Amino acid sequence: QKEVEQDPGPLSVPEGAIVSLNCTYSNSAFQYFMWYRQYSRKGPELLMYTYSSGNKEDGRFTAQVDKSSKYISLFIRDSQPSDSATYLCAMRTNNNAGNMLTFGGGTRLMVKP
Amino acid sequence: DTAVSQTPKYLVTQMGNDKSIKCEQNLGHDTMYWYKQDSKKFLKIMFSYNNKELIINETVPNRFSPKSPDKAHLNLHINSLELGDSAVYFCASSQEGKGGEAFFGQGTRLTVV
Known part of the structure; x- marks a missing residue:
């Protein structure tokens, strides 16, 4: 079992839909949680960063962390075709030597016009 | 003014060869990384x-x-180099002491034939 699990998709939604992307994890020591967006043949781009539990909103994006359930989510409101990409969750512990991130396998999202 | 840049973008080489990939960051970060992304995007x-x-x-x-x-x-x-080394290699950087959120380069697609 991987430390971080993420449904690979693809997830196909119509333009304007609300998208929910999720990750579950097994290591209760994870404290920092990130979401990256990766377009085809490009590097991962940091979207959202959250420390510990709670919500964080940035424009059309909302990140939620539920540490009691070991579950994190990314919501995209009013989804656009330009949101079509692979979304990767990433996390790390507080005492991680080297600040190394553990990634989920990514969910491919397709937003259709 | 690319933050994290790596070269080359594509590299095709034969088994047994020795090769190098270069990475530079202009973010003033004190920690750098190498990540490997396999064919399943992990x-x-x-x-x-x-x-x-x-x-x-x-x-x-x-x-x-x-x-x-x-x-x-x-x-x-x-x-x-071995056939199994074929993958996309990403360089990244972050600032120690913060959340560890990493900023990635555009990747080097290595193909070993």
Whole structure:
């Protein structure tokens, strides 16, 4: 079992839909949680960063962390075709030597016009 | 003014060869990384390096070695390339003491034939 699990998709939604992307994890020591967006043949781009539990909103994006359930989510409101990409969750512990991130396998999202 | 840049973007080489990938960051970060992304899009840490220590993922073969001439550069040397080394390699950087959110380069697509 991987430390971080993420449904690979693809997830196909119509333009304007609300998208929910999720990750579950097994290591209760994870404290920092990130979401990256990766377009085809490009590097991962940091979207959202959250420390510990709670919500964080940035424009059309909302990140939620539920540490009691070991579950994190990314919501995209009013989804656009330009949101079509692979979304990767990433996390790390507080005492991680080297600040190394553990990634989920990514969910491919397709937003259709 | 690319934040994290790596060269080359594409690299095709024969089995048994030795090759290097270069990485530079202009963010003033003190920690740099190499990640490997396989054909299933799974991103896995290979190395973390700052001016104090090198952290190596234990699963990385010793044919792979990072070399850092200075704080802004972390190159990846690969000896005796094998078919299984074919993947996309990403360089990244972050600032120690913060959340560890990493900023990625555009990737080097390595194909071993």
